[in-house]
Amino acid sequence: MQLFNIFGNPVSHSKSPLMHNLAFQGLGYNGVYTRYRLEDGSQLREKFFELGISGANITVPHKEYAFKACDELDEFAQKVGSVNTIVNRDGKLYGYNTDATGFLKAISEFKEIKTVLFLGAGGTAQSTSIVLRDAGYKVTLLNRSPKRLERYKKEGFKTFTFEDFEMNEHFDLVVNMTSAGLEDDSLPCPIEILEEVVLSSKACVDVIYGKETPFLKFAKNYNKPTKDGSDMLLYQGIIAFEYFTNHQYSFDEIKLYMQQAFKL
Numbered sequence: 001m002q003l004f005n006i007f008g009n010p011v012s013h014s015k016s017p018l019m020h021n022l023a024f025q026g027l028g029y030n031g032v033y034t035r036y037r038l039e040d041g042s043q044l045r046e047k048f049f050e051l052g053i054s055g056a057n058i059t060v061p062h063k064e065y066a067f068k069a070c071d072e073l074d075e076f077a078q079k080v081g082s083v084n085t086i087v088n089r090d091g092k093l094y095g096y097n098t099d100a101t102g103f104l105k106a107i108s109e110f111k112e113i114k115t116v117l118f119l120g121a122g123g124t125a126q127s128t129s130i131v132l133r134d135a136g137y138k139v140t141l142l143n144r145s146p147k148r149l150e151r152y153k154k155e156g157f158k159t160f161t162f163e164d165f166e167m168n169e170h171f172d173l174v175v176n177m178t179s180a181g182l183e184d185d186s187l188p189c190p191i192e193i194l195e196e197v198v199l200s201s202k203a204c205v206d207v208i209y210g211k212e213t214p215f216l217k218f219a220k221n222y223n224k225p226t227k228d229g230s231d232m233l234l235y236q237g238i239i240a241f242e243y244f245t246n247h248q249y250s251f252d253e254i255k256l257y258m259q260q261a262f263k264l
């Protein structure tokens with residue numbers, strides 16, 4: 001039997017063990033998936049081999065350590081500097097980033113989207129902004145504080161803070177990429193800005209999943225189509241599972257079983 005796990009801290013809330021175990025069972029694959037709370041991310045590689053696992057997902061705050069722990073990186077993971085999926089092939093660790101591709105697929109249901117505003121500029125925004133730009137979207141970032149925006153500016157993205165925001169174009173899609181609303185009732189940016197950007201948008205998406213955040217409530221009040229981060233989570237899991245099982249199942253076959261995790 002092959003062993004897999006998710007490394008993170010905290011990790012007790014993660015849905016990944018349920019998602020992957022449902023897919024292993026449903027597809028009759030001889031694998032089991034557990035969780036591992038890792039305090040020191042620099043020990044990731046050592047722990048990986050010590051546990052004898054075949055593959056792992058990596059969540060907050062260890063995605064950059066995971067990037068450093070790999071022997072080989074796929075082109076996209078290399079570009080964004082963050083890894084959330086590792087596969088062990090003959091003692092070599094191969095790293096991938098499936099968060100961003102999962103997000104891209106999750107927003108594909110919204111048609112006629114060209115311009116996207118990210119509220120937030122943290123780790124998740126980093127990989128998703130690049131995957132979206134590569135796919136032809138124009139991404140602008142609005143963040144509470146200027147520090148995290150520096151790297152985006154260098155990469156050629158248009159950026160604003162709350163203080164210097166100017167609405168000189170409209171955004172088809174507005175995405176909450178912050179953790180505002182995750183464990184509190186806060187909105188991701190001042191209400192005056194939110195009113196302006198949401199009003200002229202075609203749809204609003206939150207990467208937080210499993211709850212209706214203040215941001216999503218706000219967007220619904222304006223009758224905008226919305227979605228939370230559940231599909232992003234599901235799709236990143238399916239793409240990781242494809243790597244874990246060496247692409248022997250189709251996306252839809254995996255989805256059939258993995259999506260049950262969201263109905264329990």
Ligand code: NDP
Pocket residue numbers: 060099119120121122123124125143144145148177178179180181182186187188189207208209229230232233234236
């Ligand atoms: P980071 O810690 O890297 O970044 C947090 C970002 O949120 C920063 O831009 C920060 O701004 C901003 N922020 C935090 N609190 C507030 C607030 N009260 N008001 C305004 N801005 C705020 O987080 P991640 O990028 O790793 O995660 C972001 C979100 O994405 C989380 O909610 C996480 O749960 C979710 N996520 C969902 C996934 C899914 O599969 N659905 C996958 C991965 C993440 P500042 O720079 O000013 O501090």
